[in-house]
Amino acid sequence: MVTPTPIIEARNLVMRFPSVVAVDGVSLAIAQGECFGLLGPNGAGKTTTIEILEGILVPTSGTPLFRGQPLGKEFHAEAGIQFQSTALQDFLTVRETIELFRQLYNRLPSIERVVEECALGELLDRDARKLSGGQRQRLLLAIALVNDPSVLFLDEPTTGLDPQSRRNFWDLVDTIKKRNKTIIMTTHYMEEAYVLCDRIAIMDHGKIIAEGAPDQLLKHHYEDVILQLPQADFPPSLADLEHKVLENQQLVEIATTDVNATILRLTEQRVPLNHLRIRPRNLEDLFLELTGRELRT
Amino acid sequence: MIARILAILKARNLEFIRDRSSMVWAIVVPFVLVFGLGIIFSGGDSSQFTVAVLDDASSVDTQAHPYYATRFIEFVPVEDSAEAIKKVGRHQFDLLFEREPVARYWVNPESPTGYLAERLLLQADPAAVREAVTGEAVRYVDWLVPGILGMNMMFACLFGVGYVVVRYRKNGFLKRLRATPLSAFEFITAQALSRLMLVLAVQTFVFFGVKLFLDISMEGSYLALLTVALLGCSALLALALVIAARINSEEVAAGVLNICTFPMMMLSGVFFSLEAAPRWLQNLANALPLTQILAAARAIMIDGAGFAGVWPQLAALLGMTAVFLAVGAALFRWRFV
Numbered sequence: 001m002v003t004p005t006p007i008i009e010a011r012n013l014v015m016r017f018p019s020v021v022a023v024d025g026v027s028l029a030i031a032q033g034e035c036f037g038l039l040g041p042n043g044a045g046k047t048t049t050i051e052i053l054e055g056i057l058v059p060t061s062g063t064p065l066f067r068g069q070p071l072g073k074e075f076h077a078e079a080g081i082q083f084q085s086t087a088l089q090d091f092l093t094v095r096e097t098i099e100l101f102r103q104l105y106n107r108l109p110s111i112e113r114v115v116e117e118c119a120l121g122e123l124l125d126r127d128a129r130k131l132s133g134g135q136r137q138r139l140l141l142a143i144a145l146v147n148d149p150s151v152l153f154l155d156e157p158t159t160g161l162d163p164q165s166r167r168n169f170w171d172l173v174d175t176i177k178k179r180n181k182t183i184i185m186t187t188h189y190m191e192e193a194y195v196l197c198d199r200i201a202i203m204d205h206g207k208i209i210a211e212g213a214p215d216q217l218l219k220h221h222y223e224d225v226i227l228q229l230p231q232a233d234f235p236p237s238l239a240d241l242e243h244k245v246l247e248n249q250q251l252v253e254i255a256t257t258d259v260n261a262t263i264l265r266l267t268e269q270r271v272p273l274n275h276l277r278i279r280p281r282n283l284e285d286l287f288l289e290l291t292g293r294e295l296r297t
Numbered sequence: 298m299i300a301r302i303l304a305i306l307k308a309r310n311l312e313f314i315r316d317r318s319s320m321v322w323a324i325v326v327p328f329v330l331v332f333g334l335g336i337i338f339s340g341g342d343s344s345q346f347t348v349a350v351l352d353d354a355s356s357v358d359t360q361a362h363p364y365y366a367t368r369f370i371e372f373v374p375v376e377d378s379a380e381a382i383k384k385v386g387r388h389q390f391d392l393l394f395e396r397e398p399v400a401r402y403w404v405n406p407e408s409p410t411g412y413l414a415e416r417l418l419l420q421a422d423p424a425a426v427r428e429a430v431t432g433e434a435v436r437y438v439d440w441l442v443p444g445i446l447g448m449n450m451m452f453a454c455l456f457g458v459g460y461v462v463v464r465y466r467k468n469g470f471l472k473r474l475r476a477t478p479l480s481a482f483e484f485i486t487a488q489a490l491s492r493l494m495l496v497l498a499v500q501t502f503v504f505f506g507v508k509l510f511l512d513i514s515m516e517g518s519y520l521a522l523l524t525v526a527l528l529g530c531s532a533l534l535a536l537a538l539v540i541a542a543r544i545n546s547e548e549v550a551a552g553v554l555n556i557c558t559f560p561m562m563m564l565s566g567v568f569f570s571l572e573a574a575p576r577w578l579q580n581l582a583n584a585l586p587l588t589q590i591l592a593a594a595r596a597i598m599i600d601g602a603g604f605a606g607v608w609p610q611l612a613a614l615l616g617m618t619a620v621f622l623a624v625g626a627a628l629f630r631w632r633f634v
Contacts, residue, residue: 056475073478081476087468089308091315096308103304104477143473 005068007032007151007182008053013062015048015206022048023059024206030199032150035173035183037197039190039283045206046186047084047155053184054081054153066151077105080149082140084156088128095124098142105147117175118142119168134165141172152176154185158192170195190283200283204291214283221289222281227254227262230275237269301479305487306494313457313495323495327449327503331442331511346370346414347572349381351395362396364421370414373572385411386432387599389440389570394418394425401426407433435599439514442507443594444567446500447529451561451587453496454533455540455554458488462541463550466631475631485629489534496530497523516601522594525607528614529590535621536586542628561587589613 006029015023022045030036038046051057053064055071066075088097098111098120115121118138123131131139137157144152154173158166166189173196177183187193193200194214201211210217231245234252241262243254256262259278266273313319350357350365350372357372359365365372373390375381384390385403391414393403400422404411406429418425465471474484507513515522540557544550564571564578565587571579582588593610596602604611 054476056472076476076478079476081473083469083473083476085469086473087465087470088473089312089470091312092308096311100304100308101477104301104474104479106478147477 004031006030006065007067008184009065009068010049010053011063011065013049013052013059013064015045015052015057016060021206023052026062026203026206026208028053028201028208030182030184032182033180035177035185035196035198037193037200038184038186038203039188039193039200039287040186040203041188044203046203048206049203050153050155050184050186054079056081077147078150080144080147080152082137082144082152082154082157084159086140088139090129092128093125094120094128094131094139097128097139098146101143102146109146109148111142111146114142114145117145118172132165134161134168137161137165137169138172141169145176149181151182151184154183156186156188158187158189166192190287194283202283202287202290204287209290210286217286218281218283221286224255224257224281225259226279226281226285227256227259227266228252228277228279229254229266229271233272233275235269235271238265238271241265298480298483301483302487302490305474305479305484306491309461309488309491310495313491323449323453323499324502327445327499328506330445330448331438331503331507346391346410346417347373347389348414348418349373349375349384349390349393351375351378351381351393352397362400362422364394364418367417367421370417382430383432383600386430387435388432389435389572392418393430399426400424401428403428403430405430405432407431435514438511439599440570440595441568442504442511442513443591443598444565446504447565447587447591447594448562448567449503450496450500450526450530450590451533451558453499454492454530455537455558457492457496457537458534459537459541459554460547460550462488462538463544463547466541467545467547471631481629481631482626485538485626489531489538492534493527493530497526500526513598515598517597518603521602521604521607522597524604524611525590525593525597525614528611528618529586529593532586532589532614532617532621535618535625538625539621539628542625543630561585564588566591583613586614586617589617 008028008030010026010028013023013026014021024045026045026049028036038049040046048057052059055064055075064071066078089100092100095111098114102109102111115124118141120135120138120142123135123139128136128139141157144154157173158169161169170192173183177196183196185196197214199211199213200217201208203209212220229252231250231252234243241254242256243252245252254262263273263276266276346369348370352361352374357365357374375393378393378395381390381393382403385393385405388405388408388411391404391408391410395401402415402418402425404415404427406412415427462471508515536557540550540553544553564582565585566582567587571582574582589610593607596607596610600606
C-alpha cells in the first residue's frame, strides 16, 4: 500500500538568529485533513516553525514542502493563514476587508460562506477597527478562509480572548475540520490543543520533544491519576505518598495508580474528602515532566 | 495580476479618501501656501537689485568695473546671453551688463527696478551702451505656483508611499499580504498607482483653483505639463520606495524622509531661484528630482516651452525613476525584522 504524500512536510528545519537558534532540527509530516498542534511555552520556537511552514520565513537550513514540493505559488494559493497578530488596512469595513483579500486569489469563491461560517453577517458594514477581540479574530479567520484553503495555519488564534469567545472559536475550527481541511496551529492552551488537535508536537528550545495523539502521549507516559486535596487537609503522616504541593493554589496533588488504595489510606488518617478531586493526567503535566518548566512561562 | 493590483489600489484609495484629516491636509496646505506667499511677496519688488553679468570670470571682481563696486546690487555671472536677455524681459533680472569688448547693457524700460539699476550703472559708466528689451514681468505668484505644487507633490509622494509602506511593515499588514499570492511587484505597483492617481487629482484641483483665483500664467501646453507631473510623480514615488524598502520604524522613516525633502525644498527653487548660488550648488540641485520638475514646469507655464524645450528634464526624470525603481525593487523586504 502506498503511503499518501503528506500535505505539509518539513525536513530538519534549522533557523538561526544572531543570538539564538530558534528552530533546531525540526522534522514534521502532516497528513491531509489532520489537525496538528504545535505546543510550547513562549520562546519555544513554535511561531518561527509555523512561519517557516507558511513560507513567511526562509530557514537557515532544511526544507518545508507542500504536497512534496517546495513552497511556491500553488502553496500560497491553497494556504490560509491567521497570524498571531495582524493589522488590517485602516478605514475599511468588514465586508471590504474580506473582499480585498478575496480578490488577491485567482479562485474567487463567494464570501457568503465565510461570512456565515465566521458569524460576521451582522458586522459586514462595521469599520474593522471597531470590532471586539473575539469579532476581530473571527474576521481574521474569515480572511484566512477566503480562498477556501486546503491547509489552514492558526498561530495562537485564541490568545487574549475571553473564555466564551475562545470556546466559540473552537466551534468554528471544529466546523472547518469537518470539511476535511488540514489545520496546523500553535497554542499554549493545553485544553485547546486537547480539544482540537488530532496530533500534537511539544516544542522546547527549538526542538520537538514529544509528538503524537494527545491521548496516546498521555497513555504512553502515565498510568497514574492525580488526587487533589486542600493543603490544609493533608496530614504530615502521609508524606510517604508521592505528592506535590501547589503553594499558589494551596493544594496537594497525589499521584497514584491505585485510587482505591490511596483513598483508603486517606480515610484511615481521617482526612476529610469533601474537597477531594480526581483528575487525569494532562498535557501540562507531560510538558512539565519532559522539560521541567511550566508551560505558560 | 491586474485584479490583485486593482484590489490593493482600491483599498488604498478608500483608506486615503476616508482619512479626512489627510485628505484636507493634502488639499488645503498648497492653497494656503500659494495664497499666503503670493500675498506676502506681491506687495512690492525686492529692494535689492539683481544684475546679470556676462563676464568670463566666475565671480564678479569689484576692481574690474566701477559698477561692480555698487552696494546693494547682487551681481550674478551668467553664460547664456539669450536666456539672460529673456529674463530681463520678464523682470527676473533687473539688468544684464556686459563689460567687454564694449560696455553695454540690456534693460526692460517698463521695469521700475530696471530703471533704478540703469541709473546706477550710468553714474558708474556714462558711456555704457543701452539695448532695450521688451516683455511683461513675471509675477512672483506665477513663479511660485509651480514651486508650491511641486513641493506638495514631493511631500505627497514621499510620505504617502514611503511612510505608509513602513507603517504597513511595522504593524504586520505587509506580512499578512505576503501570505497571499500577491507579489512584491504587484503590491508596489498598486501603491504607486494609487498615490499617482490621488496626487494628480489633488494637483489638478489645486492648479485650476489657483488659476481661477489668481489668474496664473500658463503659456505652454497642458499635455506637456501633465507629462512633467506624471514623470515627476513617478520619480518621487520610486524614491519613496527606495526609502521604504527596508526601514522598520516610522520614526526612522520620518527622519530619512525629512533628510530627503528638506534639501529639495531648499535647493530645488521652490520659493526662491538659485540663480545666484555657486555653480557647485546648482549642479547638486540638478541631481534632485524636484529641481527637474520645477525647471520643466516653469518653462512650460511661464516661458511657453513645449516638449522640445523640456526634454532634458523629462529624460532626467525618466532616468531617475528607472534607477530608483531598480534599487527599490532590489532592496524591498516584506517583513518587519
